[in-house]
Amino acid sequence: MKTNKMQSFFYLFISLTTLWACHDDDKIIDIIDDEDLTLAITIPPGGNSWAVDDITKNETLISDQGIHNWTSLDTKIRTYFKVNATGELHVGLNAKAPEDTSTIKVTVGDTTKEVVLDSTDYSVVNVGIFNITTPGYHFIEIQGKSKAGTYVGDINDIQIGGDATASGVTYVEDDFYWGRRGPSVHLTYTTPEDKDILWFYNEVTVPEGEDVVGSYFMANGFAEGYFGMQVNSESERRVLFSVWSPYDTQNPDEIPEDYKIILLGKGEGVHTGEFGNEGSGGQSYKIFNWKAGNTYKFLLKGEPSVNNSTDYTAYFFDPKINQWNLIASFRRPYTSTYLKRPHSFLENFVTSTGFMERMGQYGNQWIYDTNGNWTELTEAKFTADATARKGARLDYAGGAEGNSFFMKNCGFFSENTTIDSFHTRNANGTAPSIDFSTLEEPSIPEAPDYLDKTNWEVINFTSQAENGEGTNGLASLVLDNDYATYWHSCWSGCSQDYTYPHSLTIDTKEEQAVNGFLFVQRNGSRKVQDIEIQVSNDNVDWKSLGTFNLANTSSPQNIGLSQTETFRYFKIIAIAAIDGQQFAAIAELGAY
Structure with a gap:
């Protein structure tokens, strides 16, 4: 009996020693067998993963087919998801080594595990068990540690399970393009029912660090178009004004002549043309290096015009020169109305930055009616797009803070705002001081004198x-x-x-x-x-x-x-x- 007890103690000691040898940062790294992990949920990278170290890598690295063309050991790829519970998170990768053996690091929170990819065929590679201590959004980060060939690895999908996923997991399951752009959010301002709105005034401030590439801080939206400012690239920003054609198409070339938006005039340095893919119509923009932290003013006019049409004219206030600048004036056929449904929105139009938060403050909204009276708009309804409403992305928020409204989206923050909720800001009480008679009148520039190309x-x-x-x-x-x-x-x-x-x-x-x-x-x-x-x-x-x-x-x-x-x-x-x-x-x- 004594001998058997000594043998049992010896085997127990060896087992504990083996477990302790896998100790990493005061956490025991499990020795994983296939039966130890529950991987019931498959997260496709196409709608949920980004290379966060360099956004230019996203278009070539991540697609609807997964993670491919992965060559750099410096690349960090994060896959985002939201859980409603805490506890164990089981993680696996449906992956392969395209050429030769490689080692990758997988991190959740403050715990990192390493796995070896040594098969040229796709298979589920068990990563291990992590601990989720708070509900909300989390990410799984992968990074190459070593590689024997050109490529680090190919990953079809990320698989998770465990107690942390038992109460549900939020991630983008389809419509990857829209999922990668992130949820768009809107504020529709409450207006008096008995007034014809001739002018709509708004102010926008983008806090420093929130001016992410791909952001459109739309200030003066109306039933037939939109007007605001964008971050188009690291080196270019625009003030953009567009009016939809009444003809329903995504291709401006298909719009019949009598349904086309007519340009009535544009300001200095403003580009004009047509747009498509999100409806079609007339578009104008001015390249303007607006800066985060500054407040910018927008003014829009809408009034019935000739032959059952409506004229829309947009002005932007340049604080550097202390002057209102004409952006453009468009005539919309088959429409006879004053401004309807004044609203603002915040959207991301660049999929590669869909993991980055952006936020805008919208303050001091006023309307000017046909009787010559200003009315301050202090109540707004918060709404969001289909990506948010179907629960694919829940990183959206909006509401009122002091005397301004705000909107925020993307970035995978965990607290959001109830869709279709109403919010009230504090009134400022002082109407805009604008002499409408001094604003530049729209006019059509003369046609250019094109050079003869006969010998070119x-x-x-x-x-x-x-x-x-x-x-x-x-x-x-x-x-x-x-x-x-x-x-x-x-x-x-x-x-x-x-x-x-x-x-x-x-x-x-x-x-x-x-x-x-x-x-x-x-x-x-x-x-x-x-x-x-x-x-x-x-x-x-x-x-x-x-x-x-x-x-x-x-x-x-x-x-x-x-x-x-x-x-x-x-x-x-x-x-x-x-x-x-x-x-x-x-x-x-x-x-x-």
């Missing part, structure tokens, strides 16, 4: 579609004065690199004094979104005139220059596509 020649291009486009595709067609023909970058049997950027170089044969350029997009797919213009007198030394944005339309677009430029050669460099693909098409180029 395309002397260089990155590629052209010599097959598959019928009589189209050649670079020379951008100078034939025919908007129906077009150049198309190579997409089949290409000996040249067919990916962005694409470029065309034009020789005008003699020096030209130019104030702007004409662009006509192809009437169809492969429209270009961003372009750079360079000029030269010798085709050797080039000067960049900057980067510009083209609208999603086949109507002619003029891009004015800040000063007259004199040159013989110019080069158009297509940087990005509207459809996100690698191909480009342009129907016509010119200058004036």
Whole structure:
């Protein structure tokens, strides 16, 4: 009996010693067998994961098919989810090593575990058990530790289970594009029922650090359009004003002529065109380097006009020069109304920043009616979009703080605001001081005097579609004065690199004094979104005139220059596509 007791003690000692050997940061790392983990929930990376160390990696690293093209050991990928309970969180990865063995680190909270990927076939790799101490949003972070080949690993999905998931888990299950953008939130202001609203005034302040790329802080929304300010990139910000066409389509090229939004005038430095994909209509924007922490003012007018139409005019107050600036004025056909449903919203339009919080403060809302009276708007209804309403993303909030309203979204914060709830801010009591008679009146600028292109020649291009486009595709067609023909970058049997950027170089044969350029997009797919213009007198030394944005339309677009430029050669460099693909098409180029 004594011998048996000693043997039992020996085996117990060995077992405890083995467990302690797996000790890490005062936490025992479990020795995991397949039967130890419950992995009942599959989280697809396409709608829930981001490379958080560098947002530019997201488009190539994470897709609807999972995590692929993962090469850097510095890359940190986080998968977000929300739980309603605490306790054990079991984690596994449906993964493989594309080429050779690699080791990855998996972190939840302050606990990190390592797993080895050594199979070139997909299989569920058990990571281990973590402890969730608070309900709410959490993330699983993965990072490569070592790799024997080019790639760290391929991951189809992340699998979780355990007590922490027993009361439900929130994550994006479908509609990955909208899930990655995050929930949009809105404030609709309560207005008197017996007043015709001629003007709508609002102020927006974006706190420092909340001006995330992809944010649209829409200030003056109305039943037929919207007006606010955006963060378009790390280097560009815009004030944007758009009016929807009454014709229901996502493609502005399909709008019949009598349903098109008519431009009545625009301010200095304002780009105008058409937009699509979220309804269609007329759009205008001014590149303006607004700054977080400053307060910006927006003023919108809406009134019935001729032939059953309505005119909408937008003004933006530049605090640097202490002046109201005209953005644009549009006429909407088949509409006869004053301003309806004044509202604001906050949205993210860039999927790669959908994991980052942004917040805006909206204060001092007023309306001015047709009787000449100002009324302050102090109550608003908080709402959210379909992504929020169906529970795919719950990181949204809004309401009132002091004398301002606020809205916040994305960032995977855990506390949210009840959708369809009403909120009241403190009244300011002092109406805006605006002399409407001093505001710039909209007027149509004179048509540019386009330069003769008879002798111009395309002397260089990155590629052209010599097959598959019928009589189209050649670079020379951008100078034939025919908007129906077009150049198309190579997409089949290409000996040249067919990916962005694409470029065309034009020789005008003699020096030209130019104030702007004409662009006509192809009437169809492969429209270009961003372009750079360079000029030269010798085709050797080039000067960049900057980067510009083209609208999603086949109507002619003029891009004015800040000063007259004199040159013989110019080069158009297509940087990005509207459809996100690698191909480009342009129907016509010119200058004036």
